[in-house]
Amino acid sequence: MYAFDYCRVAAADEAIRALREAEDGSFLAGGMTLIPILKQRLARPTVLIDLSGIVVLGGIGEDEQGLILGALATHAEVAASPLVRRVIPGLAEMAAGIGDPQVRHRGTLGGSLANNDPVADYPAAMLALDATIRTDRRAIAADDFFTGLFETALAPDELIMAVHVPVPDLFAYRKFPNPASRYAMAGVAVAVTGKGVRVAVTGAGLSGVFRMTAMEEALAADFRPEALDAVPVPAGQMNEDLHGSAAYRAHLVTVMAKRALAAAR
Numbered sequence: 001m002y003a004f005d006y007c008r009v010a011a012a013d014e015a016i017r018a019l020r021e022a023e024d025g026s027f028l029a030g031g032m033t034l035i036p037i038l039k040q041r042l043a044r045p046t047v048l049i050d051l052s053g054i055v056v057l058g059g060i061g062e063d064e065q066g067l068i069l070g071a072l073a074t075h076a077e078v079a080a081s082p083l084v085r086r087v088i089p090g091l092a093e094m095a096a097g098i099g100d101p102q103v104r105h106r107g108t109l110g111g112s113l114a115n116n117d118p119v120a121d122y123p124a125a126m127l128a129l130d131a132t133i134r135t136d137r138r139a140i141a142a143d144d145f146f147t148g149l150f151e152t153a154l155a156p157d158e159l160i161m162a163v164h165v166p167v168p169d170l171f172a173y174r175k176f177p178n179p180a181s182r183y184a185m186a187g188v189a190v191a192v193t194g195k196g197v198r199v200a201v202t203g204a205g206l207s208g209v210f211r212m213t214a215m216e217e218a219l220a221a222d223f224r225p226e227a228l229d230a231v232p233v234p235a236g237q238m239n240e241d242l243h244g245s246a247a248y249r250a251h252l253v254t255v256m257a258k259r260a261l262a263a264a265r
């Protein structure tokens, strides 16, 4: 790990100011991604700006439209929240399946979304749920937020404050976890909202998380797992690595989609 300065702030504008003033600063939330990156010397920030003292970034609440999850809400807090478990139980279940207890107690929603790891769970859940990511300066629809592998629509100095999640009629997420990391080899989130069926896939796509519109159209006509038998999942658009071939991942996408659908129903 290279040497860096550590800066603890108490307000969002303080964090953004510190980042702008830094030669090469980085926000620090749970550190579950950032610290391993630093240990492997894959990044060399001059300053880490610790967000954990910004009270308004924490908490889990609701308004008339749905849930409001603070950027610093940990995976364990989302999993255990009586509110989330009552309003969107499938989301609490998804959070409970992230990593291991240490990761769930440190890792945060905001960190997971900002990182947009192509094998992470939250991006698929938020895309399927048609969530809105609220930053210090604007609201970004999940459809516009995830722009590629580890890429988002966030500006370099933009801070995720909270995520608004409209309450769906149905929601479930299923993943085939890598046995070592618990990251998704393929994960599929299915939601039925007032606007229709939304299906989002993580872990498998060459370009990261994506909406599977062919499955959405099939399920809009026939909301049963069997309806997915007729939907091809092109292996050419799937990721291939030492953990699994593209054809295997394409197969997993259909299997996970059927499981998510069965759970949602």
Ligand SMILES: Cc1cc2nc3c(=O)[nH]c(=O)nc-3n(C[C@H](O)[C@H](O)[C@H](O)COP(=O)(O)OP(=O)(O)OC[C@H]3O[C@@H](n4cnc5c(N)ncnc54)[C@H](O)[C@@H]3O)c2cc1C
Pocket: 026, 027, 028, 029, 030, 031, 032, 033, 034, 035, 036, 051, 071, 072, 097, 098, 099, 100, 103, 106, 107, 108, 109, 110, 111, 112, 114, 115, 117, 119, 120, 121, 122, 158, 159, 160, 161, 181, 182, 183, 184
């Ligand atoms: C062993 C292990 C297993 C894991 N398994 C899974 C898994 O099964 N599923 C899964 O989805 N994830 C998994 N993760 C990742 C974990 O969920 C992390 O929580 C997540 O990747 C990053 O969140 P963090 O709060 O730790 O962010 P950090 O590591 O602190 O930050 C990550 C990035 O986000 C930026 N950032 C953080 N907060 C904000 C904010 N509010 N606004 C703007 N930018 C911000 C940081 O600057 C940094 O670039 C695993 C991690 C580990 C180490």
